[in-house]
Amino acid sequence: MAKWFAALRTPVGAFSAVLLFLVLVLTVFAPILWHDNAFEIDTEAIAQGPSAAHWLGTDDLGRDILFRVLVATRLSVLLAVFATVIGVVTGLVLGTLPSLLPRPAARLITSAVNIAVAFPGLLLVLFFSVIFGVGTHGAVLAVGFALAPAFARLAQTLSASVAGQDFVSAARISGVGRIRLLVRHVLPNIGETLVVNATIGAGASLLAFAGLSFLGIGVQAPEYDWGRLLGEGLNGIYVNPAAALAPGVAVVLAGLAFNLAGETVAGVIGVRTGLRKLAPRKAVPARESVAEDRDDAVLVVENLQVAFPRPAGWTVPVRGVSFTVHAGEAIGVVGESGSGKSLTGLAVSRLVEAPAVVTADRLDFAGKPLLKTPERESRGLLGTSLAMVFQDPMTSFNPTRRIGRQLAEVAEQHQGLPRAKAFERAVDRLRAVRIPAAERRAKQYPHEFSGGMRQRAMIGMGLMGDPRLIIADEPTTALDVTVQRQLLRLLARTRAERDTAIILISHDIAVVSQTCERMLVMYAGRVVEDMPSAGTPRHPYTRALLAATLDLETDRDAPLAVIPGRPPEPDRVPTGCAFADRCPAVTDRCRLEDPVLERVESGHRVACWEASSLPVKETVTAGGAE
Numbered sequence: 010m011a012k013w014f015a016a017l018r019t020p021v022g023a024f025s026a027v028l029l030f031l032v033l034v035l036t037v038f039a040p041i042l043w044h045d046n047a048f049e050i051d052t053e054a055i056a057q058g059p060s061a062a063h064w065l066g067t068d069d070l071g072r073d074i075l076f077r078v079l080v081a082t083r084l085s086v087l088l089a090v091f092a093t094v095i096g097v098v099t100g101l102v103l104g105t106l107p108s109l110l111p112r113p114a115a116r117l118i119t120s121a122v123n124i125a126v127a128f129p130g131l132l133l134v135l136f137f138s139v140i141f142g143v144g145t146h147g148a149v150l151a152v153g154f155a156l157a158p159a160f161a162r163l164a165q166t167l168s169a170s171v172a173g174q175d176f177v178s179a180a181r182i183s184g185v186g187r188i189r190l191l192v193r194h195v196l197p198n199i200g201e202t203l204v205v206n207a208t209i210g211a212g213a214s215l216l217a218f219a220g221l222s223f224l225g226i227g228v229q230a231p232e233y234d235w236g237r238l239l240g241e242g243l244n245g246i247y248v249n250p251a252a253a254l255a256p257g258v259a260v261v262l263a264g265l266a267f268n269l270a271g272e273t274v275a276g277v278i279g280v281r282t283g284l285r286k287l288a289p290r291k292a293v294p295a296r297e298s299v300a301e302d303r304d305d306a307v308l309v310v311e312n313l314q315v316a317f318p319r320p321a322g323w324t325v326p327v328r329g330v331s332f333t334v335h336a337g338e339a340i341g342v343v344g345e346s347g348s349g350k351s352l353t354g355l356a357v358s359r360l361v362e363a364p365a366v367v368t369a370d371r372l373d374f375a376g377k378p379l380l381k382t383p384e385r386e387s388r389g390l391l392g393t394s395l396a397m398v399f400q401d402p403m404t405s406f407n408p409t410r411r412i413g414r415q416l417a418e419v420a421e422q423h424q425g426l427p428r429a430k431a432f433e434r435a436v437d438r439l440r441a442v443r444i445p446a447a448e449r450r451a452k453q454y455p456h457e458f459s460g461g462m463r464q465r466a467m468i469g470m471g472l473m474g475d476p477r478l479i480i481a482d483e484p485t486t487a488l489d490v491t492v493q494r495q496l497l498r499l500l501a502r503t504r505a506e507r508d509t510a511i512i513l514i515s516h517d518i519a520v521v522s523q524t525c526e527r528m529l530v531m532y533a534g535r536v537v538e539d540m541p542s543a544g545t546p547r548h549p550y551t552r553a554l555l556a557a558t559l560d561l562e563t564d565r566d567a568p569l570a571v572i573p574g575r576p577p578e579p580d581r582v583p584t585g586c587a588f589a590d591r592c593p594a595v596t597d598r599c600r601l602e603d604p605v606l607e608r609v610e611s612g613h614r615v616a617c618w619e620a621s622s623l624p625v626k627e628t629v630t631a632g633g634a635e
């Protein structure tokens with residue numbers, strides 16, 4: 010509810026609410042209050058301009074234009090609403106039927122919808138008007154059915170995206186029928202987006218009605234809506250321009266009310282129809298101590314924050330991260346899901362897009378301050394000197410283009426190599442990452458590669474330039490253990506041969522400690538420990554993470570160690586240390602003050618007030634210190 014109040018306090022939200030309220034009040038009360046005034050004929054004042062008696066003048070029969078415009082609100086709005094309901098229901102049926110019908114019938118419907126979507130809306134309205142006949146009923150059906158294809162396409166796309174989700178597959182496997190699947194699992198998940206689009210569709214149908222009535226094929230006399238009034242007003246525009254302007258303004262304001270209301274609802278429920286620029290949140294949690302800075306630093310990050318706008322304020326999933334990566338160094342970033350590991354990697358690579366806001370006191374890559382360098386220049390630098398390897402090797406490549414060409418594109422773009430030379434280099438890089446029969450493989454599509462080969466090709470793509478840093482975000486999660494090893498070995502070899510630095514983001518603290526000499530432990534958007542992989546952890550969270558890791562020496566009969574509780578959501582981080590609620594060593598100070606990341610010994614920083622008082626050798630587990 011707070012979100013709705015917050016949305017109503019924004020200028021767009023407040024304006025749309027007031028406008029919509031006015032339109033609804035007029036829809037209900039205008040015909041009751043002013044019906045007689047609107048029909049009263051004043052033979053003394055036929056086709057006159059504005060006067061004290063008739064503020065917007067009179068029509069050919071001497072009827073008051075202002076009252077007629079106000080009374081016409083009901084018919085205009087109701088017609089638009091009816092047509093929208095017809096459009097949404099028909100669209101929903103057409104959009105969801107393909108998932109229920111046998112394949113040939115489904116294809117027929119999908120093709121029909123695709124063809125209908127290709128026609129301009131106005132043409133469809135005119136086409137259906139001819140079929141359903143001139144008049145109010147014909148116009149409602151015409152506008153309604155003309156809206157349907159767009160809704161059908163939207164419903165199809167939305168249901169297809171939901172149908173691919175694991176919970177739908179799980180329901181299907183457990184034997185849930187198609188109709189139940191649709192009603193219970195698919196529709197509830199697409200309802201919000203459809204409602205938002207329906208609100209916006211109502212604005213469009215209001216305009217369509219005005220157009221039809223204006224052309225004389227919509228509402229017929231003696232009934233009248235804004236479109237008819239507009240048509241009549243235009244006949245005498247030189248005598249009384251207000252007679253045409255007033256219904257025109259009414260159409261625009263009511264359309265605006267529907268569209269802005271849709272925009273506001275979309276903002277609250279998270280369906281964005283446009284970007285809003287907001288200033289980043291100011292509040293910064295306790296600054297971490299400044300990162301070490303040596304001559305060979307490839308990346309220096311100081312007080313990095315990533316914030317996302319929400320209707321009720323800002324959520325800051327990365328809250329002031331500082332670290333340095335030196336040439337040839339391998340750093341692991343570990344932490345539970347949602348701790349901000351990936352966002353940190355993406356922010357460093359400048360891949361976090363608006364409306365998110367990335368700020369940092371310092372974000373230097375290869376000596377260049379990325380946040381102050383013009384985008385073109387920083388793109389060029391990152392394109393040749395930074396490589397990213399993502400978790401899902403299938404989505405890392407464009408499925409419609411051959412692997413070799415995708416690699417070659419990097420050299421064409423950033424090094425200006427001609428097409429043939431760039432392709433040669435691509436083959437050479439594929440060979441360097443041990444892709445067998447590289448020349449043949451370069452001509453294949455991503456789906457012809459195995460998962461491990463795709464990841465190696467991704468590293469190959471990074472090697473098209475001369476990377477000084479490779480950021481690998483969970484690169485081995487989707488791979489089996491043997492392929493995982495090969496990939497980690499390839500990263501290690503690349504690092505040794507080229508002095509490339511590596512940031513390995515992973516859930517798996519064991520993989521990180523084997524591959525990297527240093528690790529950053531992240532919790533709730535901050536680095537809580539920065540330590541040598543072979544060192545002894547000081548932070549209770551790192552200790553608990555290690556205790557919860559299984560290895561061959563783990564006692565199979567003992568209960569599994571777990572960290573009690575859950576990390577806080579980014580917009581509900583408590584005051585003080587974010588780990589306090591789950592920490593066995595918590596003190597009053599922890600709940601009040603956020604600990605600063607401080608050096609405890611050379612190359613080891615910890616953000617914990619109790620780090621120095623905890624015995625160094627102890628392992629902290631779920632139940633507390635042992």
Ligand SMILES: Nc1ncnc2c1ncn2[C@@H]1O[C@H](COP(=O)(O)OP(=O)(O)OP(=O)(O)O)[C@@H](O)[C@H]1O
Binds near residue numbers: 317326344347348352
């Ligand atoms: N585009 C976004 N808009 C809003 N919040 C986001 C967005 N992307 C990420 N977040 C939030 O930021 C937080 C950190 O996300 P991030 O992906 O960095 O976590 P992570 O530590 O990499 O987790 P995982 O290991 O599951 O990938 C999460 O709570 C996530 O919901």
